[in-house]
Amino acid sequence: MGGAVKxxxxxxxxxxxxxxxxxxxxxDEVIFVPSRVPLAELxxxxxxxxxMGVPSHLSLNFFEGAIYRPVLENFENVPVVTxxxxxxxxxxxxxKYALDRIFAAFVLVxxxxxxxxxxxxxxxxSPRWSxxxxxxxxxxxxxxxxxxxxxxxxxxxxxxxxxxxLRAQNEMSGPAFKMRNDPRVTRIGRFLRRTSLDELPQFWNxxxxxxxxxxxxxxxxxxxxxYDDWQRRxxxxxxxxxxxxxxxxxxxxxxxxxxxxxLQYIDNWSLALDFKILVRTVWVVLTxxxxx
Numbered sequence: 382m383g384g385a386v387k388x389x390x391x392x393x394x395x396x397x398x399x400x401x402x403x404x405x406x407x408x409d410e411v412i413f414v415p416s417r418v419p420l421a422e423l424x425x426x427x428x429x430x431x432x433m434g435v436p437s438h439l440s441l442n443f444f445e446g447a448i449y450r451p452v453l454e455n456f457e458n459v460p461v462v463t464x465x466x467x468x469x470x471x472x473x474x475x476x477k478y479a480l481d482r483i484f485a486a487f488v489l490v491x492x493x494x495x496x497x498x499x500x501x502x503x504x505x506x507s508p509r510w511s512x513x514x515x516x517x518x519x520x521x522x523x524x525x526x527x528x529x530x531x532x533x534x535x536x537x538x539x540x541x542x543x544x545x546x547l548r549a550q551n552e553m554s555g556p557a558f559k560m561r562n563d564p565r566v567t568r569i570g571r572f573l574r575r576t577s578l579d580e581l582p583q584f585w586n587x588x589x590x591x592x593x594x595x596x597x598x599x600x601x602x603x604x605x606x607x608y609d610d611w612q613r614r615x616x617x618x619x620x621x622x623x624x625x626x627x628x629x630x631x632x633x634x635x636x637x638x639x640x641x642x643x644l645q646y647i648d649n650w651s652l653a654l655d656f657k658i659l660v661r662t663v664w665v666v667l668t669x670x671x672x673x
Contacts, residue, residue, distance in 0.1 A: 395422075399429040414440040473652055478619075481594050485587035492581065499533055499578060506569040512538050515582060520599035523619045528591040530599055531582035535570025536563075555636025556607035557600070577666045583622045595655040596621025597643040615643040618650070628661040 384391045392401045395418060402408050411430050415423060423439075430437045441451050441462045452463045489496075503514040516534040519527050543565055544558065553559035566574065573579035586592040592599065599620035605613070625642040626634060634642070646654070 395426065398426050399433070402430060402433060402435055408435060411435055411437040412440070413437065477652060477655065478590070478593065481587050481592075482590070484594060485584040488581075488584045489588065495578075496581065499573070499581070502569055503533055503573075506567060507538075519602060520620070521602055521605050521616060522591050522599060523616065525605060525613075525616050527602065528586070528599075530592075531585055533573055533579045533582060535567060535573050535579050536565040537567060540565040553636055555640075556604040557636055557639075580622060587622065591620075593619045593621045595623055595646075595658050597624055597646065598626065611644075612640045615640060615647065618647050623658060623662040625658060628658055628665050631665075 392405070398411065402411065413423060413427070427437060427439070441453070452465055454461055454463045500514045504510060504512070513534055516532050516536070517529045518532075520530040522528045547560060547563070547565075548558065550560055551558050552561060570579070583592060587594060596619050597615045605616070625646045626639045629642060646658075
């Protein structure tokens, strides 16, 4: 045909590929970089090149996302391209989740006397002994899957029913509700929140595999329903007990910055980053920085 592309001579059309391979000497490999060619048209050409015993490569540039990272995998023995919204780190992620469960089991055993003490404190501070010491709330986990998150109860029984009456006093931008002097919070509840001791039962969630030690905080479904599209990506990683938001000011940070911090964590996740966040969490818990 003549001509050249980036100083490489043009030897024929796409359909001429098998003939070019036969006519040329020393053709070690064939690389297909389709742009506007349907894959159905490539199949017979690939099969002919295969029959001639020449290795071939197929470019996976069908979709160029700003976030997605293409990963070649097998699904039911079919090779597929996976566009993952989180950094591929199979072994590191396995180690992360294994350490999560080991550490959670250790904490639940070692701190069992503290759990029992806090259980009694919540019970004895309630008007009725029958009032629960634990509070279970539906939250959205990995990819939005619902699960029950557990805390020590810090509010009066039936506090959820009073939420709409207080909605106008929300001190947090966006769909999340935060109120510094929430009248539903009990006296012991304020202490538990200030010291973050109310979060301890979430180690049970970590042991079950619903949560991780470090990850975006799990939202309630009503908040997720109001998310912008870009904010939903924070659900692409397993939620955690602590996160960048938790150690960066918590309730002192506006909602949009909170969401951006979570995405920053997802895009830069590593075991080393998790360790740094856990160390900073100890300081935040001891000082009560950003608590409400």
